[in-house]
Amino acid sequence: MYYPYFLAYILTGVFIGIAVFLWALKNGQFSDQQRARFLALEEVRPEVAATSHGSGFQLYFIFYLALAGVAASFALVGYALFFQ
């Protein structure tokens, strides 16, 4: 008989959910929704330059590594399609 465990868990979850919802309601979390829309924009932070500062050698190495991976992927598929 496993229903009692599941029902107990479901009911606990429902009661906690309702309790949190009621707290939010009483706490005014659902009021002033127009101001809430702007909350993600209200941070003041220094502007960060968007340019890359990576050194050429390292970038080229990683780029060619990725390129080799792409080539190997195509080679694998080509081999399977045409040479087997």
Place this chain on the structure above:
Amino acid sequence: MPENPTRPATAAYLTARGFCLTSAAWMMMATLVGFIAALELVAPDLTANISWLLFSRLRPIHVNLVLFGFVTPGLLAGAFYFVPRLLRTELYSEKLGIVTVILWNMALVATMVTLAAGLTQGREYAEMIWPIDAGIVTAFCLIFFNFIMTVKHRNEKILYVSVWYALAAVALTTCTYCLGNVVWKPDSGSLTGIPDAILLWFYGHNVFGLLLTPLSAAAAYYIIPQVCRSPLYSHTLSLLGFWSLIVIYTHIGTHHLLQVPVPTWLKVVAIVDSIAMVIPVMAFLINIWYTARGKLGLIHGDIGGKFIFTGTIMYFIVSILGSLMALPDVQRVTHFNHWVVGHAHIGVLGFSGMIALGGLYFIIPRITGKPLFSLFLADLQYWMILIGVSGFAIVLTISGLIQGHAWLNGETVYRVLSEIHIYNIIRAALGLLIFLSAVSGFYNIFRSVFSNPGENP
């Protein structure tokens, strides 16, 4: 902002930095293991007689490292950045955060070693043995404590929707993880029979629904308005989406068990709620897409925003697929084959993984005070993952349909294996692409956090 202006930038957001590096490093390991496992589908004898490299051991290592090594820490890195900022305060305890990061990484190392050694509880997504479960639950408890204390000390009365999502994700996952792993039975980590299956899939689907999805939504709700430089389309709609997600998503795990003798009422609840998931999904997507309406140029110009916006498109695809797959007639074809694997890759890599990476690339310049080491490498990773996950979706869907129809027609397995061989080869090739994107991403993120030659602005 009430931040301490005398605190040097390098001392700030240590927890977020720790989770950034955790995510980037474990993404490499997780995708390498996935690639090797995919190779074994092409050449089953590739690692014969090497017990710790058998497919049956690599598969759970891959899945658990992707879930708990790459995606979750990536999303937590974002949460440890934006939760304090949205509450206009500092994180309650960076020291506690660092302890959490260390504990988290110890659990991941233990996961990899024990699963490779064959120490498993043999339940999907819940394979880890009890001591590791205890470590993960403790880490979630520490995160929840840190977040809730930050909320308590907040200077902003209203909790922005991202804070709701982050808190719920951590709190609910702590509970579902304990239940799903049956932590009160340390030896087996399981119940017996059908109740165990129900409990396992309640947990299994909630790893996506109550951990990855809310943390991803939280990151998107914070970052997209900033990238677009416009307010959220509707905060009320976002809260509607949040509460409907909490109410609906918790019940749908049993749609994994439609072929199993679980109670019919539970199957009906699971199917109805799987369709009803359209409500929270569309509430989220309409909100994000309307916020970004007319601002796609700005999103294209921000690498973090680009990753995240693409993640929302993947969310649309994976959610529609998920709702349809819960229908019994559809599931007769799509269940127990590669279709589900394709669906999982769109969800975890395309949606949550993309958003996790977008969050990392968005916050790293802000927590280090320096630009990214290389925008080029980040862009390269974006395209490699986009091509990889789109390819996964296509080949796994085709191969899944072949498998599903063959099964329905009563074909023998060995005849089908030759038909899907080419798709397994393409899958392995795409896996290599994803692994190399992870190497490139780790290098970029490591150099951005440490020894970045960029100047402070």
